[in-house]
Amino acid sequence: MSATTMSGEPISATTAAEHGVDLLQGDTGEWELVVGLEVHVELQTRTKMWCGCSTDFGADPNTNVCPVCTGQPGALPVVNEQAVRDATLLGLALNGEIAPICRFHRKNYFYPDLAKNYQISQYDVPLVNDGWLDVEVPTGDGQSVSRRVRIERLHMEEDTGKSLHVGDTGRLHGADRSLIDYNRCGIPLLEIVSRPDIHDADTAQAYLRELQSIVRATGVSDARMEEGSIRCDANVSVRRPGDELGTRTEIKNLNSIRSLGRAIAYEAQRQIGVIEDGGTIVMETRHWDEGRGVTETLRVKESVTDYRYFPDPDLVEITSPAEKVEAIRTLLPELPAASRARLGEAGVTPEQAAAIIATGLLPWFDDAVAAGADGAAAANWLVGDIAGQLSAEGLRIEAAGLTGAHVAELIALIEDGTLSTKLAKQVVAGVIDARGAKGPAQVAEDQGLRQVSDEGELRTIVEQVVAANADTVEAIRGGNDKAIGALVGQVMKETRGQADPRKTNELLREVIG
Amino acid sequence: MVLTRLSAVELAQKLRTKDVSAVEVVEAHLERIAAIDGVVADGDVWRAVPADELTSRDIHAYLHVTAAAAREHAADVDRRRAAGDDLGPLAGVPLALKDVLTMRGAPTTVGSRMLEGWLPPYDATVTERLRAADLVVLGKTNMDEFAMGSSTENSAYGPTRNPWDLGRVPGGSSGGSAAAVAGLMAPLSIGTDTGGSIRQPAALTGIVGAKPTYGTVSRYGLVAFASSLDQAGPFARTVEDAAHLQTLIHGHDPRDSTSITDTPADLLTTLRDGIDGLRIGVVTELQGDGYEPGVRRVFEQALERFERLGAKIVEVSLPHAGYGLPAYYLIAPSEASSNLARFDGVRYGLRVDAPTAEEMNAATRAAGFGPEVKRRIMIGTHALSSGYYDAYYLQASKVRTLIARDFASAFEQADVLVSPTSPTVAFGLGDKTADPLAMYLNDVATVPASLAGTPALSLPAGTAEAPDAPQATLPVGLQIMAPLLRDDLMYRVGWAFESDLGFTPIPAGDTAVEVA
């Protein structure tokens, strides 16, 4: 394949040195890794790209279908305006230029789950050109370095159906029969193609994570890798520093950000090994085997697939006049980089900020702060105990019914001494159990979870404990200060753990004299 | 009074005054279809007899006749009329639909084995609009497979015969729709025109046929041949009938992205305004060599008639018209190669089982498509393939742009353009089937307007002999081309010409079908 992009311009890659990335050490010298990522994002529009069918995930097979998305003879596509707006919004979020006029092409290939046997996509004139993304790549010491990855294009296309192969292997080859579900066929899809500006696995991961966060921030998709609403393929090659681009392989089946990093690291070493052993890299598509941690040949592109692209005569050009683009620009939400800066100012550590943004907890954070919570405390609770308990329960925060106001309430109860940290964790569990129907104060009250810091009440208990443990008291008076711990324990026992430990200590010393 | 000889406007008038009922009108047409078309007149949906059982007297215009549904619809129209309901201007008038438009309740075959028996799950917009206007659909008409052809001999279900001479073709690809109207088996029908598929059969069967401005008639439910060219339009025996029918089907459709949002021209108000002072452009490149002497003679007479009617004849040039045919035969097959990819045996139509999906696909397409369709898929696939795209598809697209510009500048010098519709009169069945290029040449005069998207109409200009039959009286068509969205002009010019000519659009002569 000639080294040009789909728009026909020469491919330009950065170098590892420009990004301050280390070269890879082979047996015969140093190698530079060159990676470009192709990310597909399924838009969460209400209806499909060309028809009025629902995009609901998980509906019964072939229930969200119509003549258009099943490619019935005579049916015609009509572009989903919301999808164009969403794509424009994401394009702007990625610092891209919106083409004033763009068009759709047909990408012709036969596959049973592609209803028309061509995919409507964009080719020479995509909606978005020349964007970029600054990604924060962790350096392992709690710090990070910022690297810019250029984005060649963002274009609109349609998803395919899903094939289910019935038979022993579960794969197409050797299947007894194949079933096809067209529910996904025609769901709007964006393809975001980076320039080959990535030179290590960490940056690739950071790029995908950042892209995922931006997609979520713009609200155009939930970008869940596990549900396939964001997918990533990696184009990987190696070269000697200063050389022309090497032959690349395309790696598919990357089901998590972790797989992306592992697969790139593996593929780089494999390619270096092949070349150093005197072999050559074949342009091919390789499948990442997560279990075995290897890439394997999926299909060799012995000849470049000829998709016979041509402008789709069923569709008209899409025009994006400046006024329309600027109107969409006003809808841009705060993007992750700005959120990170804002969280930093609120006293949130960079790691916690990254976690809040990546896990989509920012609205909860903001709600908690708006309800009066301290930023650092809110971040601590959200990415700490709350995230931990939700993950243990396998729940998303919205499903658990937890709100930002709950978080603020919880923190207020700690601050006014009503709850200890330990009790607060129990309260969180109670709120989750009630799926948010009860707030922290209500849970604490119902379960009698209250720190005993009332001086009169605590003093009575302390006096009882002192009276009942004369020996220990003697020992303390005799200079064995550590023995006071045993008395604190006794008070805790009497109060079922609800005594304020600091206060208990103070009162014990006072009573013992 | 022979109901089948009446025009749609005449029938509508008699229906309005309750001189006849819609049921009577439908019965008269069904009776004639049963008598001369070669159908098994039995059951709710009548089927054409199989190709090898057709006789040389069977017109074979219809593939399916929706007899029960037509009778039911007609009875309903009569009931509502009796109840005093406000009905559309042509309510109760029957018509035939080319089998390329989907309609629930009967198969849509597109003249192909690939879709034999396919029951579409939805109605085309054109079908919907006709139903809403209470036109009564009599059935689906024969056509060249996937609208690829100029004689209707490429139908997988056997050829249609020309009512003017049963040994000759009716033209194509909408030959069935043309023959149904010319053979008095429907006063109106719908065809589709990609490179001349309405105009050329209209010319060869002595009736009126129009290709509206591209984008004014919805393509939703029209099984695509070449999306950027396909356009449905009317057939009728009078210009006025055709104008009425086009009025019922044109207008914006949100289900077709290429549908024009502008309000289409009013075709009826100015119909009778005459042509005094209009400039009629004779296209230099669309006459002369390659046109039969009879066709040339009738065309010359037509120009004299226009002058007598007060029009001014001007000579205009479409310099790139000569490249129209090659450009057309690259663009249309290119689009077809992609449009027809969906016929893979997976979701509908024919399936030839095989061990793998790929083999099933190949076997299905090998068995389901006829030779002309395969030829065009191969031409189109080649023209789009990498390394050839620039030389073929892209170059053809540029020619198309040049032709559109030619039209635009020609329309600065003339209000409408005229030419013979077809270089020949109806030719004999089988005469050109062995020579695809000779067949393609039929479209030489119609293709330029298709590429430019401009509206064009064909109407009878007289009769002439055929080169192989000096005694024959066969219809000759006159093509009138108007600027984009000025369909009203071609109807106005056509009406003036028709009124003065006094042509009787009823087949006559020894070889013609019998008319009551």
Ligand SMILES: [Zn+2]
């Ligand atoms: Zn649909």
